[in-house]
Amino acid sequence: MPSSDPNLTGAILGIETSCDETAAAVVTTDGQILSNVIASQIDDHAEHGGVVPEVAARAHLTQIDTVIARAMDEADCSYSDLTAVAATGGPGLIGGVLVGTVTAKAIASSCDVPYFAVNHLEGHALTARLTALDDGGIDYPYLLLLVSGGHSQLLAVSAPGVYRRYGTTMDDAAGEAFDKSAKILGLGLPGGPKIEALARQGDAASYDLPRPLKNKPGCHFSFSGLKTAVLTAYQKTIEPLEDQASIDQKKADLAASLQAAVAETLTSRSRNAMDQFLSDHTVTAPCFVVAGGVAANQLIRQMLMDLAHAKGFQFNAPPIGLCTDNAVMIAWAAAERIKAGLPADGLDFAPRPRWPLDPEASPPPGRGVRP
Helix, strand or coil: CCCCCCCCCCEEEEEECCCCEEEEEEEECCCCEEEEEEEECHHHHHCCCCCCHHHHHHHHHHHHHHHHHHHHHHCCCCHHHEEEEEEEEECCCHHHHHHHHHHHHHHHHHHCCCEEEEEHHHHHHHHHHHHCHHHCCCCCCEEEEEECCCCEEEEEEEECCEEEEEEEECCCCHHHHHHHHHHHCCCCCCHHHHHHHHHCCCCCCCCCCCCCCCCCCCCCECCHHHHHHHHHHHHHHCCCCCCHHHHHHHHHHHHHHHHHHHHHHHHHHHHHHHHHHHHHCCCCCCEEEEECHHHHCHHHHHHHHHHHHHCCCEEECCCHHHCCCCCHHHHHHHHHHHHCCCCCECCCCCCCCCCCCCCCCCCCCCCCCCC
16 A cells, blocks of 8 residues: 655545535645536435435436546646545445545555545545635644534544544534525525525514523534424414515525524534633634534624634634535645645545544433534
8 A cells, every 4th residue: 555655745636425516626735726626416406305315326426537537637637646545435425435435546546646535524624724824824723613514513623633522413413404494494405505595685583593502511512403493483474474575584584593593502602612622722822713514604604703803713714615515625634644644544444424533522412423
């Protein structure tokens, strides 16, 4: 197996197939993004009202060769130029992860370069270190809020592979609350952006939705009750209406109220995590990073930025286009491992549907281990 040399410089091919985007990118070890290609599957899943694992796996299989070819072409890169190949090894929908893993192993083997199985969550966790390079970079350790369709976690990030979890979701993630509420409102996919767009036309004070665990001790999250409250409000105040204009306004009001509830909840839990982080680390200029698809929401981003500044933290989040799933983050996570002198993975690596960043962390009250 080719070894990982921390002095290597060159291009890394990243592949991401964990859910409903087939993505490939070429990123250099010094942080240049040479290409970033994403093939969305939204239309494939729209009629089902959510992502269907079997449909996603077939779409990945159909699209992956074309997506990789486009990424290599846009990067003006040949396979002989590659330093390494990286692919999401989990967590995610196992069919899609298998497609990306097998493809990456085949390319790495034929090119005789190291293969890296990247934790999808680590890709999100480290992206801001790439996008902040032009502004002086982000030093370890930093506090991370990783918030997406499947994950809501607060972690101290000390190095590639070195994480301490302060909190995770006890049930639904924040992104799940958006996606399921969007389905209730008849908005379709992707739920988060649809809720945000509709919320601009609504009054966030119209509905008194719960703020789960707000101002409670600890850093865990809970969003299933919020989703249920949206359903109840919809059934009581919108379903009985007949006037379309009234229905549309009520939907916008409910979307705005939901967005505000999620934003306030994330802010409350992040405040506790900041206190914990400062207790654990002596850092002159602590940094708070927000990553994952929900980090693209402008209200949430602004409220978390305001909190960070009030608590004495620098704030950083990837550009909107790199908050959602992409292969740039996968290639960059491999670059971070190379720079840290960490070993590449063997071609016998088995994809993992669950893969926690901090496997030693205790599960939150009321549920088992969550990736």
